[in-house]
Amino acid sequence: MAGSSGLTRVGVVGSGIMGAGIVEVVASAGFEVVVRARSEEGAAAVVSQVDSRLRRAVERGRLQAAEADAIVARIGHTSHLSELAGCDLVIETVVEDLEVKKRLVAELDTVLPDNAVIATNTSTLAVVELAVATTRPDRVCGLHFFNPAPAMPLVEVVAPVTVAESTVEMVERFAADCGKESVRVADRAGFVVNALLFPYLNAAIALAERGVASRVDVDRAMRGGCNFPMGPFELLDLIGLDTTLRILETLHRETGDPSSLPHPELRRLVAAGHLGRKTGRGFLEHGT
Numbered sequence: 001m002a003g004s005s006g007l008t009r010v011g012v013v014g015s016g017i018m019g020a021g022i023v024e025v026v027a028s029a030g031f032e033v034v035v036r037a038r039s040e041e042g043a044a045a046v047v048s049q050v051d052s053r054l055r056r057a058v059e060r061g062r063l064q065a066a067e068a069d070a071i072v073a074r075i076g077h078t079s080h081l082s083e084l085a086g087c088d089l090v091i092e093t094v095v096e097d098l099e100v101k102k103r104l105v106a107e108l109d110t111v112l113p114d115n116a117v118i119a120t121n122t123s124t125l126a127v128v129e130l131a132v133a134t135t136r137p138d139r140v141c142g143l144h145f146f147n148p149a150p151a152m153p154l155v156e157v158v159a160p161v162t163v164a165e166s167t168v169e170m171v172e173r174f175a176a177d178c179g180k181e182s183v184r185v186a187d188r189a190g191f192v193v194n195a196l197l198f199p200y201l202n203a204a205i206a207l208a209e210r211g212v213a214s215r216v217d218v219d220r221a222m223r224g225g226c227n228f229p230m231g232p233f234e235l236l237d238l239i240g241l242d243t244t245l246r247i248l249e250t251l252h253r254e255t256g257d258p259s260s261l262p263h264p265e266l267r268r269l270v271a272a273g274h275l276g277r278k279t280g281r282g283f284l285e286h287g288t
């Protein structure tokens with residue numbers, strides 16, 4: 001047991017950008033973690049990514065080598081969902097697709113003990129739709145991390161209408177155990193942060209496409225003029241353009257607000273497979 005949440009063992013399903021970051025956060029907080037990906041290689045790759053990030057922290061003098069070893073030793077990996085059976089909490093962080101997530105939580109529901117909690121890292125999807133795909137809607141909520149998860153201080157704890165207060169409180173305590181500040185939000189597309197952030201990112205694409213300034217100069221302008229740590233195109237490429245497109249589509253579907261109608265240039269880049277840092281090219285070029 002690592003803290004005030006009373007949890008011991010945490011499952012993470014999904015081995016993408018967010019999966020690896022969340023595994024690092026949770027193992028660093030002292031919990032036993034099992035990461036599940038669709039392939040053994042994908043799951044093992046998460047452990048190697050965490051290992052190499054921690055080694056870099058050791059080289060920079062930010063972490064003791066023994067502590068890095070202990071964190072990595074707490075991470076197990078598997079391609080079998082059934083191996084999450086001993087988890088008190090499972091965080092799902094697979095692709096932002098409602099049908100995929102619904103199938104996943106329904107399957108998780110069959111392997112987890114009755115008192116286990118399922119949390120989704122969805123950026124915009126309706127958490128209630130995942131809750132009612134299980135037999136434990138009172139024990140399903142959102143736990144929305146930010147990218148990169150180890151560095152970003154905030155999580156949004158999303159409370160759908162179906163959830164029990166005790167579940168939300170437990171997840172808030174877990175977030176605190178992980179060193180995160182939490183904000184409790186209602187189950188509305190985009191919650192707080194993405195509801196405000198994504199229309200801005202979409203507007204930045206339109207601005208550059210209108211020729212007001214180059215993408216690089218839009219980034220420079222927002223870094224220098226607003227003291228933002230990164231410009232909108234750097235951030236779009238960090239988030240991933242496929243994920244961005246899905247988030248904007250969901251926001252637009254739910255709110256009808258034209259500010260979240262995905263810009264056609266975003267659709268073109270996604271169709272071309274230029275998804276951002278994860279593919280080496282998005283709005284900007286990235287060295288491999």
Ligand SMILES: NC(=O)c1ccc[n+]([C@@H]2O[C@H](COP(=O)([O-])OP(=O)(O)OC[C@H]3O[C@@H](n4cnc5c(N)ncnc54)[C@H](O)[C@@H]3O)[C@@H](O)[C@H]2O)c1
Pocket residue numbers: 014015016017018019037038093094095096097100121122123124144145146147238239240243278
């Ligand atoms: N990228 C971000 O900045 C960010 C921030 C916060 C939350 N999120 C959310 O986190 C979740 C994951 O996003 P990501 O950025 O890590 O994406 P990613 O593209 O890096 O990874 C997606 C993961 O989903 C898996 N996957 C894809 N199709 C699947 C399927 N049919 N069944 C099961 N697994 C499948 C992939 O193998 C991979 O492990 C999404 O819900 C996203 O909205 C993303």
